[in-house]
Amino acid sequence: MSGREFFTARTLAEVRAGFRPARRTPVEQVPLSRALHRVPAADITAPAALPGFARSTVDGFAVRAMDTYGASDGLPSYLDLIGAVRMGAAPTVAVRAGGCVAMPTGGVIPDGADAVVMVEYTAETMPGTIEVTRPVAPGGGIVRADEDVVAGGVLAPAGRPLRAPDLGFLAAAGVTTVAVHRRPRVAIISTGDEVVPPGTVELAAGQVRDATASALAGLVADAGGEPVIAGIVPDEPGALKERLTEILAESDLVVVSAGSSVGARDETAGAVAAIGDIWCHGIAIKPGKPTLLAECSGVPLVGLPGNPLSALVVFGQVGIPLLWRIAGCEAPPPQPSTRARLSRDLASAAGRLDVVQVAVRDGVAEPIFGPSALLSVLTRADGYMIVPEPATGLDAGTEVEVILYR
Amino acid sequence: MSGREFFTARTLAEVRAGFRPARRTPVEQVPLSRALHRVPAADITAPAALPGFARSTVDGFAVRAMDTYGASDGLPSYLDLIGAVRMGAAPTVAVRAGGCVAMPTGGVIPDGADAVVMVEYTAETMPGTIEVTRPVAPGGGIVRADEDVVAGGVLAPAGRPLRAPDLGFLAAAGVTTVAVHRRPRVAIISTGDEVVPPGTVELAAGQVRDATASALAGLVADAGGEPVIAGIVPDEPGALKERLTEILAESDLVVVSAGSSVGARDETAGAVAAIGDIWCHGIAIKPGKPTLLAECSGVPLVGLPGNPLSALVVFGQVGIPLLWRIAGCEAPPPQPSTRARLSRDLASAAGRLDVVQVAVRDGVAEPIFGPSALLSVLTRADGYMIVPEPATGLDAGTEVEVILYR
Structure with a gap:
């Protein structure tokens, strides 16, 4: 079956507003030394006033x-x-x-x-x-004795990841253990008959090593998740469904990096439809259109486009906010970004969000083009910029925001 | 002795250009799964062309x-x-x-x-x-068979921390282990008779729990360092010198969070002068003036001002770039930042760099004032902005760059 026949493409704004799975990780106690960027499950309050004396x-x-x-x-x-x-x-x-x-x-x-x-x-x-x-x-x-915080006052609010200064305030109040959401476990499944593990020394004709899983694992770790590389599934009927069924029980989020052929993409949609509810199949973003969002037995699932470049952009735009929400944070910290002037005119189709890889030097953003299959584009880029949906293009010299790879 | 008598205050630009210790951490081999944000010691090259076939x-x-x-x-x-x-x-x-x-x-x-x-x-x-x-x-x-990279081509350059997309490119090339600089070990020493460990449940009159060490540990971890909380040293003659001597052999960088009284600050300068070379004592930045920079037996040392707010700002401006350099990275990744409009006029003294804590809501930066001894200022702030040295102040509505706590 082809999921594309049953689902229309959504805009990124529709996805963010509409796809809101209820899953949250359970709460655990961790010492302050492991609490950086973790999300408090409830307001953390002061046992006594601070500084405690005038x-x-x-x-x-x-x-x-x-x-x-x-x-x-x-x-x-x-x-x-x-x-x-x-x-x-x-x-x-x-x-x-x-x-x-x-x-x-x-x-x-x-x-x-x-x-x-x-x-x-x-x-x-x-x-x-x-x-x-x-x-x-x-x-x-x-x-004053209670000028920093009164007894029972909030030291760190629920839902906001703890930052370095928060750790200082908590330490000052004698709070050395905090109740935070467990780091979400993110299973990363790769699919495709052509995909082999990175450790494969000699490639047979047509084989490619799995690049996307390692890159996704990096993005997951950056967003406070615990990546679990869950292996490579061949394009055989039933194989993906079987692997998904195994992995669901131990995952808070499942990411499927789909094979790049049409057949592999359809196979993903079919397997997911068999074990869960597909929320959308297709996002109006280039590259990245064939993105799939679903929920399977209470576990959110993101099916990514086949080429690594598209997969990373879509995961950054859709998967990262989802990951933070599962960890208890509704308003994720902004991704690192910078402003720069566009070095050249950029065309874009109206009604579709274009993502362009750019290198940034001395405040100038230089678009990097090339087949989206090329990984070197990603590593030559310092980040990417988004040409918004209503725009039909941007002129050279326009100040743009670049989301930086960090 | 008072170091302040012998050293004039430097500007932040002078510090960055002039204080350049030679120390670098040794190189170690790590698997790709632990290589995120690590700094390659040499260019990492492709064993064969990619994709390897047309x-x-x-x-x-x-x-x-x-x-x-x-x-x-x-x-x-x-x-x-x-x-x-x-x-x-x-x-x-x-x-x-x-x-x-x-x-x-x-x-x-x-x-x-x-x-x-x-x-x-x-x-x-x-x-x-x-x-x-x-x-x-x-x-x-x-x-083409070698369009992504030719055999021997650079996959990731020396000196630039590895980002998530780099991990993908390395995996695609079959590079599963990389030679990177060891994470710098950063010893954090607190001083002051009034300072007690965060785990202290009941405070005696005048005691404060050590807030700065925990917050600094968070900043160190964010910059790829390995924080080592090295304890609290009382304001006794010789005590700090003794502790420094012990800790130097196992550290790549030493940070001393000084007591806040004049006596404690002078004690720090005296102890450091006895075992190393003081490069400067005083930076033209508010808050943060009594910062000390030194090198002791080849280990860089940063002596921070007494109050936590100043200590964190100075460490972010001076310590973090130093930490990256020790890890082999000359041009550190930019700290996360955002642009916002100032909600009100800000005064500043010419010839001195002013650091102002701000909360950011809907693109508006609201300065947060209060005694610099208050930790709550830091946790109410989303980041800080810098009023540059030549400026004598900024008008409400000016677009400013806010360095975000992450």
Whole structure:
């Protein structure tokens, strides 16, 4: 059967809005050292207020603010130095009217003080007497005990992948284990009688080594997934269906890199239709039209076009957002990109989204053309740009956004 | 001693141009499955030409191009169908004058043929006779045997981190193990009497949990390094020097997250000066001025400012490029960034580079202010922007580049 007869091509926007499988990976506890880019299943909250005590933000002297009012170079305030706060220790003295206590940045504000005057605006003119030449307002030079976060406040929100700074905030709050979605397991199946494993030293006539699986594994890892190279299935009736059935139980997402012949593509659609529901077969994107989206026993499946270049572009546009959603993140972090000026005119067909590989040098995007079967196009490119659906082309010099391979 | 007395502040540009330690990690062999983002030590070349045989880029019929010259809908060429090429197998027939062979996309071009006419421009009007309605030029519909890469050609250049598409190209060429620089081991030392490990449940007065080390570990991992949390050193004379001496032998880069008091900063400079050469102490960047750069027994060292926010910005600007260079990459991949319009006017001091944390929503960059001691600023921000040294400020509505936390 040919799925293409039953399904019309969807736009990328339709796919993103409409194909929203419910699958999410289960939640697991991981230490902070393994939590980078993982997605919290619920808001992570602070067990206690932070910093937990009023602390100085400057090197200087803890004072009663009112004792500095009106101070100037011409008419300084003179305060008695009655002690010093040591880093990491409780103050041993309190500040009384007319007194001050020496403070390191980060030190605990002693009782009685409501501000810290910076050392730059002071001088110890006589031993034991501090001259203050600028007034400070109450709260000046101080971070309140709950100013960073109140007890129970949100340290990191549910659904947003944890970034490096988040790990710092969590560590500061004493949260050393977090509940995050398990990394999605992504099975990558290759199909085609001509496809052999990368380790094949000598190729027989017509054979090609499996390039797409390794490249897809890289994209999956970059998006926080756990790639599982699930082997090469020949173009035999039933073979793909059998392999899919085996792999579904241990996968959160299945990616089928289809053979490039028409027969191989139809075989994929037939096998998927037999074990699941096809949501669409065909996306209005070039290259990449024969993309298949389906759900099989609750596991989303993406059938990719045969040539590696198309497969990677489609997986980036369709598979990566899906992968993040399965990991609990509805709004994936943006793919790295840069702006550049187009080196030449680009034609495009209206109503179809064109993807063009480009090299970027000194802010200029140079399109790289060539048969889409060529892998060298991909490695000469620094990324790709998208000529939007309504456009009929772009003029040289137009500023375009290039999605970078990273 | 105070290092600040002996060293003047450098600009970021001076640091990048001038501080170039020679250290590089040794080379190791890794399988393709672990090669993502690793840096090849030498050009990786193709053992043989790719694809290795002339292959069809379309579904259609292999022909002698001259047999199609002048063909049109009104006056088709008629060719004898003399066989079919099977995917992944050698052709069993050759194309002779007036003949054609059915071809799948990716199939081996049979002897005698010099072009493939697309199936869309053909019809099998009688069994065994193919009608061709468009001419095809020699080479049309064909990828040459060495068109992707010639034998000995470069698959991936030395010094550029391997991207997902590169892994595909290497797999296609049968290269399953690559010689890459070892991931740099980055020792992260925290200092300060007030600093305690993140696992500390109850804090005594004035104590803070070590936030910076966990956040730095995330940045190191993102840049391909292997973070080693090397503990917390108290502000005691000799303690930091002792710990540095221990850690140097097993590190490719040492990062010291300094205590935030003036005394702690001076202690760092003193310890480093005792065991290595200080290249600069002070960078004209706010926040982040008291940054220290040094080399100790051939190991580069970065001393970071005391508060976590400054430490992360400086490490991103100075430490990350250094880390990539140690891993063999002179031109690091750009950090992920986005363009956005500034929501409000921003002031800046001329001659100093200002770093401002921003949240980005719908293309608008909203600066987030607050004491630099607050970690919550970092986690509310989506990234940071840099107000360049010559600027004295930026107007609301200016398009700015935001470096994103990822």
